Amino acid sequence: MIEVQDLTRRFGDHTAVDHVSFAVPRGQLLGFVGGNGAGKTTTMRMIMGLLQIHEGEVRWDGHEVTTADRRTFGYMPEERGLYPKQGIADQLVYLGRLHGMSRPDAQRATDEHLERFGLGDRAKDKLESLSLGNQQRVQIAAAVLSRPRVMILDEPFSGLDPASVDTMVDLLREHTRTGVPVLFSSHQLDLVDRLCDGLVVLSKGRVVAQGTADELRSRGPQRHRIVLGGDAGWVRSQPGLHVVDVDGAAALVELLEPGADRHLLTEALARGTVTEFARVRPNLSEIYREVTA
Numbered sequence: 429m430i431e432v433q434d435l436t437r438r439f440g441d442h443t444a445v446d447h448v449s450f451a452v453p454r455g456q457l458l459g460f461v462g463g464n465g466a467g468k469t470t471t472m473r474m475i476m477g478l479l480q481i482h483e484g485e486v487r488w489d490g491h492e493v494t495t496a497d498r499r500t501f502g503y504m505p506e507e508r509g510l511y512p513k514q515g516i517a518d519q520l521v522y523l524g525r526l527h528g529m530s531r532p533d534a535q536r537a538t539d540e541h542l543e544r545f546g547l548g549d550r551a552k553d554k555l556e557s558l559s560l561g562n563q564q565r566v567q568i569a570a571a572v573l574s575r576p577r578v579m580i581l582d583e584p585f586s587g588l589d590p591a592s593v594d595t596m597v598d599l600l601r602e603h604t605r606t607g608v609p610v611l612f613s614s615h616q617l618d619l620v621d622r623l624c625d626g627l628v629v630l631s632k633g634r635v636v637a638q639g640t641a642d643e644l645r646s647r648g649p650q651r652h653r654i655v656l657g658g659d660a661g662w663v664r665s666q667p668g669l670h671v672v673d674v675d676g677a678a679a680l681v682e683l684l685e686p687g688a689d690r691h692l693l694t695e696a697l698a699r700g701t702v703t704e705f706a707r708v709r710p711n712l713s714e715i716y717r718e719v720t721a
């Protein structure tokens with residue numbers, strides 16, 4: 429498990445990361461979510477030892493992480509690490525060697541990854557000759573090639589089409605199945621919701637929410653949708669509710685008091701037909717807006 433505890437980093441007077449704590453258990457894919465400037469990249473750089481930590485610490489399997497530990501971590505930096513003007517395979521093999529792989533192993537892993545991403549025939553091409561999405565695939569290959577013990581990926585899915593996202597997720601899942609903890613940052617909430625085992629939401633350098641997507645959703649407003657046989661306008665006068673929207677026969681309400689849902693349903697049935705009455709779970713974007721407001 430990789431843990432950050434009270435991690436803090438200042439730039440001048442500005443505290444970019446402010447006592448941030450969370451853990452990525454073995455085998456979990458954890459989404460790191462937050463708006464521009466929230467502090468995600470700064471946190472990841474501190475985990476990787478690329479930026480000095482001002483307070484707090486990073487722990488790996490119960491001890492403070494060492495430089496030797498970090499050499500076994502795979503990192504995909506925001507600014508991307510590969511050279512546009514160099515051959516793709518050469519760079520991947522070189523990176524594999526830097527991570528301690530033998531040349532034949534690094535070559536084999538490079539061939540496998542390029543083949544898998546449909547880039548087997550581009551091995552000798554320069555990185556810059558690939559489309560942006562394909563360059564992104566090669567960058568991900570660079571981070572996972574040496575089978576790292578931990579993966580820290582800064583916006584790995586940005587610029588990928590949905591099919592490529594699925595390929596990459598399959599690849600990451602192969603690693604989490606062997607126990608590797610994976611932390612990835614993303615602005616794509618729907619994606620985070622679909623893929624990750626847990627998420628940490630950062631706002632202005634602080635953790636404002638963390639847990640599974642379901643846990644976060646259950647903390648959101650309790651909303652119900654009711655659809656009647658006729659106009660739903662009368663719902664506005666019912667106690668214990670906040671009416672979010674009324675549209676003809678349908679209304680979306682937020683429950684402000686326990687039992688308000690039962691009261692609403694009883695009243696609706698007394699007045700006529702009820703064709704739908706269901707709890708509406710907030711989506712992650714709504715939760716996100718709420719916790720970062």
Ligand SMILES: Nc1ncnc2c1ncn2[C@@H]1O[C@H](COP(=O)(O)OP(=O)(O)OP(=O)(O)O)[C@@H](O)[C@H]1O
Binds near residue numbers: 462464
């Ligand atoms: N080297 C630096 N010098 C000064 N300020 C910095 C430096 N690096 C980051 N910051 C500031 O720290 C804050 C957090 O930036 P960071 O890049 O970590 O955010 P982020 O969540 O990764 O944002 P984005 O989603 O836009 O990449 C920002 O206010 C940023 O301007």
